[in-house]
Amino acid sequence: MHRIARNPLRLLQRCYSSYPIGNTQPKTISDLYAKYMAKEPITMITAYDFITASWAQEANCDVILVGDSLAMCALGYESTTEIGLDEFRYHVQAVCRSRGPAFVMVDMPFGTFESSIEKGVETAISLMKCSPRVGGVKIEVGTPQGDSCEQDYSLKLATELCSRGIPVMGHIGLTPQRMHALSGFKVQGSKSAKDAVGIYRTAQNLQDAGCFSVLLECVPHKVSNFIAEKLHIPTIGIGAGAGVSGQVLVQSDVLGMMPGKVPKLAQKFGDLHAQSVGMIQQYTNDVTAQSFPNNDKNGFKIKEDIWYEFLERLAQEAK
Numbered sequence: 001m002h003r004i005a006r007n008p009l010r011l012l013q014r015c016y017s018s019y020p021i022g023n024t025q026p027k028t029i030s031d032l033y034a035k036y037m038a039k040e041p042i043t044m045i046t047a048y049d050f051i052t053a054s055w056a057q058e059a060n061c062d063v064i065l066v067g068d069s070l071a072m073c074a075l076g077y078e079s080t081t082e083i084g085l086d087e088f089r090y091h092v093q094a095v096c097r098s099r100g101p102a103f104v105m106v107d108m109p110f111g112t113f114e115s116s117i118e119k120g121v122e123t124a125i126s127l128m129k130c131s132p133r134v135g136g137v138k139i140e141v142g143t144p145q146g147d148s149c150e151q152d153y154s155l156k157l158a159t160e161l162c163s164r165g166i167p168v169m170g171h172i173g174l175t176p177q178r179m180h181a182l183s184g185f186k187v188q189g190s191k192s193a194k195d196a197v198g199i200y201r202t203a204q205n206l207q208d209a210g211c212f213s214v215l216l217e218c219v220p221h222k223v224s225n226f227i228a229e230k231l232h233i234p235t236i237g238i239g240a241g242a243g244v245s246g247q248v249l250v251q252s253d254v255l256g257m258m259p260g261k262v263p264k265l266a267q268k269f270g271d272l273h274a275q276s277v278g279m280i281q282q283y284t285n286d287v288t289a290q291s292f293p294n295n296d297k298n299g300f301k302i303k304e305d306i307w308y309e310f311l312e313r314l315a316q317e318a319k
């Protein structure tokens with residue numbers, strides 16, 4: 001016991017051993033399909049670091065997404081388009097150090113795949129290589145706007161990635177990386193039947209490309225229900241209603257980590273912001289009132305004889 005306590009690594013391990021799921025093997029795509037076939041909702045949440053990923057693991061979430069919403073929800077950027085690949089990979093690695101049952105997915109950040117298929121393939125490989133725990137990539141795919149018949153570039157890239165054995169989830173509907181092309185964060189496929197058909201066709205094309213799943217963001221629930229019924233791969237929704245195969249939310253929204261409202265498609269399940277500010281205030285109040293730290297509870301003792309020797313030495317030196 002004495003020896004364990006002295007070893008700093010063992011001490012840390014003891015601190016974290018309160019996570020009871022440390023040895024659980026992560027879920028695979030087959031496990032997700034089994035839930036889909038059994039019509040059990042698949043649960044997915046974002047995480048951006050080791051601690052929030054460990055919370056999601058302990059809560060037994062099926063899928064953790066290292067989303068590029070990281071830019072806005074953890075790093076203070078105004079848009080998801082601002083984050084770079086190196087910055088993003090750093091967070092993927094931290095999330096992947098968590099242990100537990102979740103299948104880990106990662107976003108392809110804006111600017112890391114659009115210039116060429118080769119660059120996109122390289123980016124996807126570099127993300128998969130962040131950790132053996134990364135199970136697949138998610139890529140935002142547009143629906144041709146206006147009269148364009150041109151196939152979306154991301155759809156071609158999704159095909160290429162699938163053909164190279166990289167699991168891909170296609171993200172359609174509201175695609176935040178294309179916020180300027182879409183004139184803001186708005187519901188997609190609600191204004192015209194043509195737009196709704198476009199989203200359905202894109203979902204079908206992604207299934208044909210070999211995507212193992214499709215994510216629908218901010219789409220009228222009648223349209224997403226229709227898509228979920230027609231496809232034979234799991235559909236994950238955010239602002240897409242209850243008729244899809246699973247749900248995803250941003251963890252900082254779920255926990256209420258920021259003051260104010262969350263987007264309509266999300267829900268706060270608590271108020272971690274208020275709780276955190278309150279707890280930090282308690283701490284600073286206690287420091288100001290000198291009631292923290294408590295020497296008996298938080299302090300360390302020196303043996304009487306060593307203390308006297310210390311004073312003795314100083315007295316000797318002063319002579």
Ligand SMILES: Nc1nc(=O)c2c([nH]1)NC[C@@H]1CN(c3ccc(C(=O)N[C@@H](CCC(=O)O)C(=O)O)cc3)CN21
Nearest residue numbers: 069072073080176185186187218250253263264265266
């Ligand atoms: N905190 C947070 N949660 C998210 O889910 C999220 C982000 N940030 N940032 C990246 C993307 C952007 N998302 C968003 C952001 C805002 C709306 C939004 O304001 N929607 C309007 C409805 C728009 C309409 O009526 O067309 C709303 O009233 O909430 C939607 C999706 C989802 N993602």
Ligand SMILES: CC(C)C(=O)C(=O)O
Nearest residue numbers: 046067068069238248
């Ligand atoms: C909101 C989800 C779908 C996402 O793409 C993200 O968190 O970046």
Ligand SMILES: [Mg+2]
Nearest residue numbers: 067068069107
């Ligand atoms: Mg994203």
